Amino acid sequence: WQAAAASARDHVQRINGLLGDPARLRQCVSTFFAQYAGEDKLLQQHEAVGLVGSLAAQLGVQNPVQVVGVAQLLFYRFDFDGSGELDEAECTQLVKFVLCKVRDSLAPSTGRKSCNLPRKDLQAEYDVQRHLGQGGQGAVYLAAHRPSGQQRVIKLFAKANLNAAVEHVRQEFDTMQKLDHPVIARVFDMFEDSTNIYVVSEPYFGGDLTTLVSKAVDNGVQPTEGWVGKIFRQVLEGVAYLHSQ
Incomplete structure (x- = not known):
């Protein structure tokens, strides 16, 4: 049992070492990508699975079958443009996600304790006013920022029940x-x-499109085709901006 625990810790340490060094991770993925991708520099599913398996073997992961299975299941989640193939950037994201999954399966608490985030007291900085919703990842609350008095939405992710690795929560935060x-x-x-x-x-506080239409009607605004078109234009402008980033 002690030997198995030590082995798991060793694997977790190796994976964390790679995840904690983005430049090294990109170089590692790039090396394997060059081996598996064709002249079009794209990976089909079986090629991506092979790449992830080879990288896992290099790290000495104990259960490569698990790694391959996860990569196969998640392939299309990282096919962001819907082409049926992964480019190098998409493949890198797949590798990161798979490594986090494997790391957390080996030692769930190890991956989640090292968040390296600022430590704050929620109640000291925010006046939590009401519960807005609940999802698979956690709860959402409306709160007032005590220093400014401005309203904020706070998403709470319980570390013990975190479905996504901390790296992905933080990556989403950094991007947003x-x-x-x-x-x-x-x-x-x-x-x-x-x-x-x-x-x-x-x-x-605007709600979804159905709520918006109802509010418009209640206030004497006729939701014509042109009116709805302006709403969709705003949505598409936001999507275009996201893609530009």
Whole structure:
């Protein structure tokens, strides 16, 4: 038992070492990508699975069958453009996700304790006002920022029940924090305490399109084709901005 535990810790350490060095990870993926991709520099599913398996073997992962299975299941999730193949950037994201999954299966607590996020007391900085919703990843609350009095939305992710690796939550935060567009909710902060991770963002109270149409009718506005078109234009402008980033 002790030998197995030591082996698991060793594998977790190797995986964390690679995940913690983005330049090394990209170089590692790039090397294998050149071996598996054809002249079109794209990977089909079986090629991506082979790449992930080879990388796992290089890291000495104990159960390569598990790694291959995860890669096969997740292939199309990382086919962001729907082409049926992965380019090098998409493949890198797949590799990162698979490594996080394997790492957390070997030692769930090890991957989740090292968040390296600012540590704050939620109640000291925010006045939590009401519960807005619940999802597979955690809960969402409306709160007031005590220093400014401004309203914020706080997403709470319990570390013990985190379905996604911390790296992916943080990556999403880092990406969202860089965005600056009037139709995309801004993200202000991300921090942790001993049990939870918190992501603080701008509240949007408009609701979905059905709610918007109902509110328009209630206020004497006729939702014509042109009116709806302007709404969709805003949505598409936001999507175009995201793709430009």
